[in-house]
Amino acid sequence: MIPLSHYLVLGAILFSLGVFGALTRRNAIAILMSIELMLNAVNLNFIAFARYLPQTLLQGQVFAIFVITVAAAEAAVGLAIVLGLYRNFKTVNVDEINLMKW
Amino acid sequence: MTLQLAIFYVVAAFTVWAAAVVVLGKNIVRAAVALIFSFCGMAALYVLLDAEFLAAVQVLIYVGGITILLLFAIMLTSRIASKTARVVNDQVILSAMVAVGLLVGLIYASTSGLVMTAAPPLLPETSPFLGRALLTTYALPFEVVSILLLAAMVGAIILARKE
Numbered sequence: 079m080i081p082l083s084h085y086l087v088l089g090a091i092l093f094s095l096g097v098f099g100a101l102t103r104r105n106a107i108a109i110l111m112s113i114e115l116m117l118n119a120v121n122l123n124f125i126a127f128a129r130y131l132p133q134t135l136l137q138g139q140v141f142a143i144f145v146i147t148v149a150a151a152e153a154a155v156g157l158a159i160v161l162g163l164y165r166n167f168k169t170v171n172v173d174e175i176n177l178m179k180w
Numbered sequence: 181m182t183l184q185l186a187i188f189y190v191v192a193a194f195t196v197w198a199a200a201v202v203v204l205g206k207n208i209v210r211a212a213v214a215l216i217f218s219f220c221g222m223a224a225l226y227v228l229l230d231a232e233f234l235a236a237v238q239v240l241i242y243v244g245g246i247t248i249l250l251l252f253a254i255m256l257t258s259r260i261a262s263k264t265a266r267v268v269n270d271q272v273i274l275s276a277m278v279a280v281g282l283l284v285g286l287i288y289a290s291t292s293g294l295v296m297t298a299a300p301p302l303l304p305e306t307s308p309f310l311g312r313a314l315l316t317t318y319a320l321p322f323e324v325v326s327i328l329l330l331a332a333m334v335g336a337i338i339l340a341r342k343e
Contacts, residue, residue, distance in 0.1 A: 080188050080228070081297045086290030088192050088225075092199050094283035099203035101275035102268040107253055108208060111215050114246060115199055118222050121234075129229045130296045133303050136310055139231055140318050143310075146234075146241055147325045151332030153246045157253040158339035164257040165342075173269050 085126035092119035104171045106160045110153065117149045188228060195221030206267050208254055216247045233307040 092115060099112030121142045128138025164170050198221060201214035219242040226235035303309055314322050 079298050080185055081295070083291050083295070084188060084192075085225070085229070087287050088196070090283055090286035090290060091196055093286065094279045095196070095199045095203050097282055098275055098279035101278065102272050103203075104267060104269050105208055105258070107250060107257065108211060108267070111202055111211060111250060114215065114242070115202060115218065118219065118242070122222060122225060125226055125229050125231050125234060129231070130299050132300050135313060135317060136303070136306070139234055139306075139310060140313060142231075142234055143237065143314070144321060144325055146237060147329060150241055150246060151329055153249060154336040155332050155339065157249055158336040160253055161256060161340050170257045 082126060082130045086123060089119045089123040089126070092116075092122070104173055106163065106170045106172050107157070109172065110156050110160070113156075114149060114153065117145060121145055184228070188225075191221050191224045191228070195225070208258060208267075209251070212247060212250050212254060215250070216243055219243050219247070230302055230306065233310055 096112045096114075096116035096119060099115065100109050103109050103112060124138040124142040124145070126138075128136055128142075131138070160170055163175060167175055169175065195218055198214045198218035202211045202218060205211040205214060219238060223235040223238040223243075226232075226238060
């Protein structure tokens with residue numbers, strides 16, 4: 079049997095990669111992809127804990143389903159916002175969009 | 181080393197490689213395709229964790245839905261053939277420090293805490309149990325999430341529509 083910590087370390091690596099991408103990428107869609115990566119890492123942790131803790135109500139898996147749903151909603155609205163940005167600014171690089179900066 | 185552990189290492193290395201291409205790759209389309217591979221690897225890990233239903237949901241929603249949406253958005257917003265000069269902003273070093281610090285902290289927390297090597301016995305059938313739980317114990321969050329999905333759908337249509 080694979081120890082639980084293996085899954086947790088893998089989730090930590092994927093989450094840190096996602097954090098790095100979300101902080102450094104210029105393209106707004108790449109930032110969204112990094113956020114999806116982070117949400118997936120969290121899901122992996124939820125499901126690993128759901129497997130290794132005593133299974134009474136499968137709370138981890140149910141929570142992972144809700145996370146996936148919210149991630150889908152977030153991707154749809156986020157990409158609609160990116161399309162709106164592109165229509166108004168002709169760019170999706172977030173460091174060139176400084177309308178609300180002073 | 182058991183077979184299961186070997187499979188875990190192979191799938192984990194594949195997933196981390198694909199995620200690294202997503203985050204560090206210069207070409208945005210290549211990053212999106214690598215994201216598909218990363219999601220597939222994650223689905224394989226879910227199967228290893230005896231969560232078959234979630235593995236299927238992962239493939240359907242992430243691989244079949246979200247990445248296709250991302251690819252459409254990429255094609256609508258960027259000139260794919262053109263080479264962009266920079267894909268990262270000017271706070272790379274600071275962000276790398278934050279990410280590495282977070283990684284060290286998370287790995288310390290997940291290896292020094294509780295040690296679990298053996299899983300408890302599996303429920304006889306996971307997917308029917310999950311379906312029943314969603315409609316009985318978790319009925320209220322289930323309904324709230326469906327309202328959230330409806331609101332997100334309407335909002336996305338209104339935001340993306342041309343006047």
